[in-house]
Amino acid sequence: MPQTIAFTKGHGTGNDFVIIADPAGDIDLSDAQVAALCDRRFGIGADGILRVVRSAAIREGAGAAASGAEWFMDYRNADGSAAEMCGNGIRVYVKYLLETGLAELPDGGALAIGTRAGVKPVSRPDDELEVDLGVFAIDADDVLVRAKGLPVARPGVGIDVGNPHIVVALPAESELDGLDLTVQPILDPAPPRGANIEFVVPSDPLVHHGVGSIRMRVFERGVGETLSCGTGVAASALAVRYWAGAAAPDRWSVDVPGGTLGVRIFSAPDGDHVALSGPATLVYSGEVALA
Incomplete structure (x- = not known):
């Protein structure tokens, strides 16, 4: 039988994503599965996939885990290819962490998120989230x-x-x-x-x-x-x-x-x-x- 997984749909100014919580790194999506999920006619529809995984549970996250970043944004484009970074995606990713209680962002603080482009701090100086792209x-x-x-x-x-x-x-x-x-x-x-x-x-x-x-x-x-x-x-x-x-x-x-x-x-x-x-x-x- 096909595997059933939970997801959340999110977007940042219309740049939309399928968010999949996988803290332990148990879900291994193929390029074809990513493309199917992102398909706007036969799938959920999105510009990409955000897999919410702990840095220690993904090979690319070793450096992020060593620096103290608990969470890694495993971002995949709609065709299944891995991408280094996504500026809208990381804000949606952090929004998901905060809304689901997986992380906290205290006033005046920053939440470090691992990406393939390095660790990126996300803060909330006003009502909106801000990411330091470095x-x-x-x-x-x-x-x-x-x-x-x-x-x-x-x-x-x-x-x-x-x-x-x-x-x-x-x-x-x-x-x-x-x-x-x-x-x-x-x-x-x-x-x-x-x-x-x-x-x-x-x-x-x-x-x-x-x-x-x-x-x-x-x-x-x-x-x-x-x-x-x-x-x-x-x-x-x-x-x-x-x-x-x-x-x-x-x-x-x-x-x-x-x-x-x-x-x-x-x-x-x-x-x-x-x-x-x-x-x-x-x-x-x-x-x-x-x-």
């Missing part, structure tokens, strides 16, 4: 991006926030709206690990009351276009900040099809960090039989 890297070498709906290839800048991104600036919202992201954009040269691809339009004015503002759409590696991508939001803000120069602000508001997220750049002993804040929602829970 030190970021900018690769100024242009990558040409061809996308359906763009009349010519456009240069993109590489941004690494624990996972790889290519960010492309567009001059007008009409170009952003005219993109057909049902077709995967082509990168030249193609990054060895692939990349999420963001298309951004700066607001006019770019900065209002000290906060930068942009609008973004994204094609996620292993998923396709999503309503939101947390790390992509951070990468987009970092790219526009880089293009804008030294006078650019350290706080950004980023509009995506699923809502609005906040980005904050701040100094830390190991260099500048980027943090992402926004809502996290648990929608419903149920049981499903694995194929």
Whole structure:
């Protein structure tokens, strides 16, 4: 008989996930099972899977366990491939831990979560959860991006926030709206690990009351276009900040099809960090039989 497992559906600004609690690491999902669960017609439907597992119970979590992070976010894309990091997913993950009593987040404190991109602290400075994505890297070498709906290839800048991104600036919202992201954009040269691809339009004015503002759409590696991508939001803000120069602000508001997220750049002993804040929602829970 098929194995039946419990799940919860959650999302962060429309970037949605199937959450599976597996503290002891007993559930081994194949790529095909992940894809079946994420299928929007024949499964639950999601952009990816969040497996809630103790760091000590998963091979990739050994370093996180040694550093004191009890929980590891085992994130899988909708096609079953493992991903290093998910900025919306980690907030939804922590929301699940808090709502189910698996963890606590005291006022003014942070909850350390293991990921394939390292341990990420999640805090709650206001009403929303904020994740410190850590030190970021900018690769100024242009990558040409061809996308359906763009009349010519456009240069993109590489941004690494624990996972790889290519960010492309567009001059007008009409170009952003005219993109057909049902077709995967082509990168030249193609990054060895692939990349999420963001298309951004700066607001006019770019900065209002000290906060930068942009609008973004994204094609996620292993998923396709999503309503939101947390790390992509951070990468987009970092790219526009880089293009804008030294006078650019350290706080950004980023509009995506699923809502609005906040980005904050701040100094830390190991260099500048980027943090992402926004809502996290648990929608419903149920049981499903694995194929």
